[in-house]
Amino acid sequence: MKYVVQEKMFAIGDDYWIEDEDGRKAFYVDGKVLRIRETLELQDPSGAVVAVIHKKLVSLRDAMTIERDGDVLVTVRKKRLALLHEAYRADLASGEELEIRGDLIGKEFDIEYEGERLARISRKWFSLRDAYAIDVEREDADAAMLIAVAVCVDRMVAKE
Template structure:
């Protein structure tokens, strides 16, 4: 399943829709303004919060948590040494890890689990400016989690570039 994400409005406080490949609204990203730390909520079309992304207040490296029902589902951190490409590590609550690597700022990267591709994020498929696609390769995977990881990693990379 492929999702379309409008890329130009990643500021905290802005809300935007993520559409499925048929053009239907699939997820709403709700940026929470006036908070002590960056917070984004991924909601379903009816407004129910599926996942919350929060910046950790105290950490050596920029870190965000991915939460579902007030429990930490994953922690996202940039790997320390990444010479040619951006690498992020997503530590899941069950002890497993996802690897995110590629050209994050160019919106060309992949999310893998144990060497298996779960999602591919790319601008190449689209002609619409300021838009990228998230192609969830495995249909049995958690689409909301993979969308949240893509949004989180891009938010962290953009913040690092700008700050």
């Protein structure tokens, strides 16, 4: 299933909709203003929070966490020793790791688990500068979590 992210460059609180490939509103990213640390909520179309994204306050390297129901689900950070290209990793609460690699600045990258691609992020299909697609390739993948990981990487790369 493909999802389309169209960020509004100067939106107050960074609020924007993520639509599915049929143009239906699938998720809403609600940027919370006036918080000590950067906070985003990923909501379903009815307004129910499916994930909360926080920038870690104290960390040697930039990191963001994704929480669900108050528990940390994923921690996303830049990989220490990425030799030929920039890479990020997403450490799952279960102890497993997702690899995020590709052209992060150009928004052409993959999210992989043990060498298998779970999602491809690409702006290839769009002429708009602030739009990109998240193609969740596995039916059994947690689309909300993969979208939240992509949003984290996008935010962290933009801040660098």
